[in-house]
Amino acid sequence: MQPTHEESHGGALGARLNWLRAAVLGANDGIVSTAGLVVGVAGATDSRSALLTAGLAGLLAGSMSMAAGEYVSVSTQRDSEMAALAQEKLELREQPEAELRELTDMLHARGLSREVAREAAEQLTARDALRAHARVELGIDPDELTNPWHAAWASFLAFTVGALLPLLAIVLPPPAVRLWITVASVLAALVLTGWSSARLGAARPGRAVLRNVAGGALAMAVTYAAGALLGAVGA
Numbered sequence: 591m592q593p594t595h596e597e598s599h600g601g602a603l604g605a606r607l608n609w610l611r612a613a614v615l616g617a618n619d620g621i622v623s624t625a626g627l628v629v630g631v632a633g634a635t636d637s638r639s640a641l642l643t644a645g646l647a648g649l650l651a652g653s654m655s656m657a658a659g660e661y662v663s664v665s666t667q668r669d670s671e672m673a674a675l676a677q678e679k680l681e682l683r684e685q686p687e688a689e690l691r692e693l694t695d696m697l698h699a700r701g702l703s704r705e706v707a708r709e710a711a712e713q714l715t716a717r718d719a720l721r722a723h724a725r726v727e728l729g730i731d732p733d734e735l736t737n738p739w740h741a742a743w744a745s746f747l748a749f750t751v752g753a754l755l756p757l758l759a760i761v762l763p764p765p766a767v768r769l770w771i772t773v774a775s776v777l778a779a780l781v782l783t784g785w786s787s788a789r790l791g792a793a794r795p796g797r798a799v800l801r802n803v804a805g806g807a808l809a810m811a812v813t814y815a816a817g818a819l820l821g822a823v824g825a
């Protein structure tokens with residue numbers, strides 16, 4: 591990936607961009623998996639209640655699975671961040687001189703002169719040594735560790751919003767056009783999510799959009815074929 595100005599913001603803006611990007615990707619997941627599901631069922635049956643049941647079950651299963659996965663992964667990350675902070679705290683208590691030298695070296699490595707790095711390290715240590723080490727050494731802010739419940743809710747919501755599109759597109763229109771309306775609206779939405787996630791990740795959107803749309807189209811084609819096949823043999 592090319593370095594761009596957006597990566598250098600770091601901190602709060604960087605974190606917000608990451609959240610936004612995760613939300614877009616979550617919505618994208620909801621769109622593709624639910625679209626594949628309802629289009630597959632539509633290949634087998636015209637029943638609106640079967641489509642609604644399948645779509646709703648897919649929405650709930652997907653959003654809960656995303657939420658649970660996110661909860662587990664963020665909890666694990668939080669645990670290791672807490673362990674690193676505890677370790678840092680211990681080192682600061684037992685060997686403050688070595689820690690001051692370490693902080694000085696890291697600031698020096700980031701471009702400050704020896705003298706300025708030493709002075710900065712002393713001031714940071716005097717104010718809040720743990721915070722300084724957490725930020726410079728571990729790259730985390732001890733006051734802003736990600737909350738696993740927030741992360742879980744965010745993925746649940748993002749997936750649900752995405753999943754609602756194919757669900758509504760397949761159950762609301764008249765049977766004759768429901769498939770085409772679903773396919774068209776899903777592909778249009780995938781252009782949007784592909785473009786946004788590429789922009790938020792500071793990548794060029796062209797290829798990202800193409801891959802995203804191709805992936806969604808393939809998912810719907812495969813599940814439709816499977817559904818039509820099963821429908822035809824009366825399974």
Ligand SMILES: [Zn+2]
Pocket residue numbers: 678681689692723727
């Ligand atoms: Zn340290």
